[in-house]
Amino acid sequence: MAEQPRPKKAQSESKSLKEQLWDPVAGFGVTFRTMFKKVVTEQYPFEKEPTAPRFHGRHQLNRWPDGLEKCIGCELCAWACPADAIYVEGASNHDGPTDDADSGRFSPGERYGRVYQINYLRCILCGLCIEACPTRALTMTNEYELADDNRADLIYEKSDLLAPLLPGMASPPHAMHEGFDEGDYYRGGLGGVTPAAPSAPSSTGGES
Ligand code: SF4
Numbered sequence: 001m002a003e004q005p006r007p008k009k010a011q012s013e014s015k016s017l018k019e020q021l022w023d024p025v026a027g028f029g030v031t032f033r034t035m036f037k038k039v040v041t042e043q044y045p046f047e048k049e050p051t052a053p054r055f056h057g058r059h060q061l062n063r064w065p066d067g068l069e070k071c072i073g074c075e076l077c078a079w080a081c082p083a084d085a086i087y088v089e090g091a092s093n094h095d096g097p098t099d100d101a102d103s104g105r106f107s108p109g110e111r112y113g114r115v116y117q118i119n120y121l122r123c124i125l126c127g128l129c130i131e132a133c134p135t136r137a138l139t140m141t142n143e144y145e146l147a148d149d150n151r152a153d154l155i156y157e158k159s160d161l162l163a164p165l166l167p168g169m170a171s172p173p174h175a176m177h178e179g180f181d182e183g184d185y186y187r188g189g190l191g192g193v194t195p196a197a198p199s200a201p202s203s204t205g206g207e208s
């Protein structure tokens with residue numbers, strides 16, 4: 001038969017007088033030592049500390065210096081994602097006038113990402129998708145405040161992920177820079193040049 005634990009009273013009586021005096025002093029000693037240490041508690045959300053520079057936060061779909069999108073709709077990011085959090089539908093670019101708002105030239109080359117979604121209910125912010133992207137269209141920002149009060153708003157659409165337009169950039173669809181082909185874009189020949197804007201954008205921001 002298992003031995004029964006001794007009652008508390010019996011345990012305390014078995015403590016020596018030295019132990020009975022020293023234990024509280026040792027316990028409060030931890031409290032007093034901590035009182036004079038530097039406070040490390042962060043007062044989030046009232047005071048926000050910057051993240052590490054390479055922190056993996058919300059994704060961003062980047063643009064070329066003229067505002068065209070870097071995404072070519074290849075789906076490599078979606079295939080690389082271990083959480084199946086990315087959905088991409090590619091489509092063909094078209095040059096020349098068009099009546100359809102979803103038609104025209106959105107990126108240099110043949111294809112662009114017509115639909116782009118990231119489901120932040122699934123995403124584990126591992127960064128494998130940005131490693132897979134061949135055009136550096138997809139990168140991650142330091143933004144970490146991704147909580148919301150409903151599931152639908154945590155599926156980010158292309159419009160939520162696209163980098164804002166810098167001054168001088170034009171919102172696609174529009175033609176490639178005059179005299180340039182897609183190779184010039186990928187070789188970095190575009191530099192900081194910006195084409196005449198077909199429809200002048202108003203928002204600002206940066207591309208990484
Ligand atoms: S960060 Fe990781 S989990 Fe999130 S979309 Fe990219 S590959 Fe998928």
Ligand code: SF4
Pocket residue numbers: 070071072073074075076077078088113132133134135136137138
């Ligand atoms: S973000 Fe990059 S990998 Fe994903 S579809 Fe666009 S170009 Fe391809």
